[in-house]
Amino acid sequence: MNAHDEGSPEGINPNEPSIARVYDYALGGKDNFAADREMGDRVMELMPEIPLMARHNRLLLGRVVRFLAGEAGIGRFLDIGAGLPTMENVHEVAQAIRPEAKVVYVDNDPVALAHARALLATTGDTHVLDADMYEPERILAEADSLMDLDQPVAVMMLSMLHFVPDEDAHRIVRTVMDGVPAGSYLAISHFGDTPRARKATSFYRASGAQVVPRTPEQVAEFLNGLDLVPPGVVSLPEWRPDKSVPEVDLMGPMAMVCGVGRKP
Secondary structure, three states: OOOHHHOOOOOOOOOOHHHHHHHHHHOOOOOOOHHHHHHHHHHHHOOOOOOHHHHHHHHHHHHHHHHHHHOOOOOOOEEEEEOOOOOOOOOHHHHHHHOOEEEEEOOHHHHHHHHHHHHHOOOOOOEEEEOOOOHHHHHHHHHHHHHHOOOEEEEEEEOOOOOOHHHHHHHHHHHHHHOOOOOOOOEEEEEEEHHHHHHHHHHHOOOOOOOOOOOOOHHHOOOOOOOEEEOOOEEHHHHOOOOOOOOHHHHOOEEEEEEEEOOO
């Protein structure tokens, strides 16, 4: 039993699973309830690679942020669908390279927000925004008030667009990228459209959660109009791998894909 099972923060229903907390469970975290673990176990029965995918997704975040803060020279980061704090958070990676980097985390899960605010209480250039990803105009307006979106920004949408249906997903991406300056970047990671992913999708939908696995070609459509950063849209371990990348072929070639693009 995790600590949160003994009592939950106000406004949180511990009997209703949360995507952010299921992801935390897949990573081996402790900020989840029995309902989250039950959903996680059911999904992992259908997709045993989920914990490895979660680990690779977190490793990808570190590589992407190091590239953006270092080689790309980006000093502002907007992490939409940030989830629960864990290893190598965006601000920690970015500010280790560029101490003046500003980061805004966006989420609307109460547990994720509580933990993020506690973690960032003493970090002046890092902020937490309680907002729904379906309200991109509001996200842009509030992020601008926190870190002035007058310079290129790195928009992080890791492991979140597969929870959004096509029309809304493209609207969110288009609105956000239209609202940031030239030279900004978009980084995405996304469930691949594999047979096991489709089985897991059916379970998620039966549990009331929308999940839309997409092919690499469909994921690439989110980056239309941007200059793709090599190697393009690839499996997570294949994006600029370094010594941190383990067990490459245990996950399958396209179980989860990713890509980074620059706004010209």
